[in-house]
Every structure is written in structure tokens, then in C-alpha cells.
Amino acid sequence: MALIIEALHAMGHNVRWMSWNLFLGLVPLALSFWLFRKPRSRWLIWGTGFLLGATFLPSMRLFFFYLKHIVQDLGKTYVLGAIVITLALMAVDIWVLRQRGVRSLRWWAGFLAFIAFLPNAPYVLTDIIHLIRQIQEGKSVWVVTLALIPQYLVFMLAGLEAYVLSVMNLGYYLKQQGWGKFVLVTELTIHALSAIGIYLGRFIRFNTWDILTNPDALVNTVMNDLVGKRPVLVMVVTFVVIASLYWLMKQVSLGISQRFYSSPSQSELSADSATSSESIDLRF
Template sequence: MRWLLPNIISAFDNVYSGWILWNLFLAAIPLLLSFSLFRRQSLSNRWFLAACVLVGIIGVLGLGPRTPRAVQGLYNLLQDNSSPFSWFELLWLLAVTAFAGLLSLKIFKTKQDPKGWLWWVGLVVFLIFLPNAPYVLTDIIHLIRGTSSGQIRILVVALVFIPLHAAAILLGFEAYVVSILNLAAYLKQHGAKAMILPLELTIHALSAVGIYLGRFLRFNSWDLVTDPTGVIAYTLDALTSKQPAAVIFVTFVILASLYWVMKQITLGLKLRIRYARQGIDALD
């Protein structure tokens, strides 16, 4: 069995390139924002800070294998003298990144009236990044590519990568479910329970569009800030074309169905935990 560990390491280096940790990091961002915006009182400052640190570590580890490609992209941008907007795009991206970081710190540390402008900006960021959580469903393509390439032994696939994919997909989609449940709890608390179902369906529809743009057109969440006109143009084109619209509709149905199932499981587990704390046997 001494060959097992080298094969696993080689598979990660040559096939997977850290996508699992990076996509889980992106899925965790709306989850943290949902607790900060909608249910901040449900987590103590200590646990919330610990969660932020853990998500940050996951992001750093996931970004590591992508660093050479990111550096090369930055180099190409700086060397692109044919475009007078290259430096402007770079400065704009840095400004947006700095603003997002400061905004996150401000939201996480401030227990302010949720109707302030900062809360609304945080809500927009939450909605922009939310499709990253169900996006992990499409990452099954990495397993298909990895197993069909012949680079990974069958035993490694069966014992490592199938369970790893299942866990990553489950965690990412659960982040999506809990994020929406936190939003639903906020709406119920503020007397807007009737809006929960329409808003859930709207979020599924928007997430389906976001997944299509990310998986097939390779857009990222931050492209809404760095290239909003391009994102809008491609979105309108997708919605008015038969094949992309069909893909988006099927994705919407899958998201809505899986969300309903996972919602029942999540709420059931929450109820069982409450029973256990109260000393109630659920079988009684």
C-alpha cells in the first residue's frame, strides 16, 4: 500500500489543482455573510471569528495551486500595452478588492441597525456570491475528467476521490441551504413570512443563471463589478437562446428539488438536536 499516498498526491497536483478547497471557500463566503446579516445573534463572537479564520485558511490553501496562473494573468494584463484601459482595470480591481475586505470587516464587527446602507451593500454582496455555493454541484465534472484520463488508479478513485467529491458537494450545497434558511428566518422575524417561498424560487432562478455563466461562460462573481456590461450582455443572450435557456431551466428544477430535500433534512437535524438538549426522545 506504499504506492497509495504518492498516487493521491500526484492526482491532486496533476488533475485537481486545489479546486475543492477553493470552491468550498467561495461557497462559505455567502454562508458567513448570511449569519452576519440575518442571524448575527445566533453565533457568539468567538465562534464567528473562528469560522472566519477557518474559511480564510481554506481560501489560502485553495488559492495556492492557482497562484502561478493568477500571477501569469496579472503579468499579461500589465504587458498588454495595446489596451489603454489595462492599468485602469487593474486599479479598479484592487480598489474593489480593498472595499470588499473593509466592508466585510465592518459588517462582521458591527452590530448595527440592519436597515443601514452597509447592510444593504452586504446583502448585494451576499446575493452575488450565493451561486458559488450550489455551483459545487457541477464540479462532478472534475471527477469525470480525472477518472476518464487514466491518470488516477481505480482504488484511489474509489477510496479517496469519490468520498471527497461527495463531501465537498454536500458541504457546498449545505452552505447554500443554510444561507437561504438564515434569510428565511430573518424574513419571518420581521413579519414577511409570505415572501419566503417566492424569494426562495427567485434565488434558485438567479443561482441557475449564475451557475450557467460560471460553468459554461467562465464568469466569476467579481465580474459583475469588473465587467458588468459583459455579464449583462451574455446573460440576456443566454436567456433568449433556446439551448442556454433550457440548461438554466433544468438547473433551476434541480436546485429547487435538492434544496427542498436538504431543507427538510437540515430542519429535521436541527429539531433532533433541540430534542436532545431538552432530553426528549424523538421516538416517543
């Protein structure tokens, strides 16, 4: 009984910060559904919405805490200006949508938000340091093995899969626009940007919203501090890890999608021939 109480206490201690980090990682996935493609699977849509709500509620206080500081840092004038600009973008969007094939300003604003929030998804992989710290605190081996490790695995897999699906949705959109030859370059660029974002978040302790609230310090850090040997080495290793895990999880996701959305004849055909991700047009 004592071990169960200890395990619940240890897991409960992780819930708040895990919920917040996972919520930030799910934001780009939700944006990708709006920007790039709407999934065929209602389970995926409702599941993402459920996870967003489930991760937002435990971290609601943290959300409003950061929101309050963002408003204070930006100032009321900036916030009012942002509201006016948003309303203007909505009006322009209504007009632009009448013209077929033209992306609206609101779409581009959403795309910038997608790029800004995307590193939060693979960022959860670096939270393994918290597990190491909890082990060093002397947690029971049973608590670590049966409670903490499964909790961290689910947490990190959810964040990584959110990243994979987000980038895959972007790749799907590029193919639909006739830019399929740029998918690989785009993926590698996204991995590189995510590696930079993870370094800025984990080691320099910047947040996504510092792009708006503290751009001067962010730019100075990028220009001055990221050219050293240690930052470059860390970012290169991070890039390799992200790219490798992305490729692996992408194959798993494509396999699962093909399993559920392909007919038996298509499955047999794909089993007889090597199928690349570029030749598969799957909708989750």
C-alpha cells in the same frame, strides 16, 4: 504502496481548485451570519471560520492573482473611489444604527455581495465533471472508489450545505421581519438566480467579480445568449436540481437542529404532528 501514492497525488491535485471553489461558496454563508442571524451554535461559527481559513490558505496565490487583475481592470481611480465610498458607508452605518429598525447602507452592500457570491455554493455540484475527466484518464478503480469519490462527496456536500444554510438564514430573517409569507417565493427566486449564475460560470466562464470588472459583457451575454433553447433548458434543469436538493438538505438540517436544540417533550410533540419548516423557529 503505489496505490496510496497515486491516491494522494490525485487528491492533492484537486485540493487547490477545490479549496478555491469552496472558499467562494463559504463566503455567502459567513455573510448570512452577519446579515440575517447569528447562530446559537459556536461550533457552527468556529467551524465556518475554520473552513474559510482552511480553504483560503491553499488558494491564497489564486486569490491575489485575481485581486491583482481586478485592480488592473478597475483602475486605481476606481479602487480609491471604492475605498472612499466604503469609509463613507461605515460612517453612515454608525449614524443609522442609532435609529432602531433601519437597515444601513453597509447592510445593503453586504446583501448585494451575498446575492452575488451565493451561486458559488451550489456551483460546486457542477465540478463533478472533473471527476469524470479523472476517471477517463485511467485512474485505478481503487483510487477512484476509495479516494476521489469520497473527496468529491465531502466537497460537494460542504458547498451544498453552505448554500442551504445561507438561504435558510435569509428565510429566518424574513420571518423575523414579518415577511414569512414571502419565504417560498424568495427561495424559488434565489434558486432561479443561482441557476443563471451557475450557467454563466460553468459554460460562459464568467466570475462573480465580472459584475464590477466586466459588466458590459455580462449584461450583453445575459440579454443575448441566455434566451436560446439550450441555455434555457440547462438553466431549467439546474433550477430543478438545486430546488430538489435544497428541499432535501433543508429537511435534514432542520431535523438535526431540532434533535440538538429541542427538549424531549417538544421532540415527542413534533413526532406526533406534521411539522412544516415555517412553524419551526430553530437557531443553529
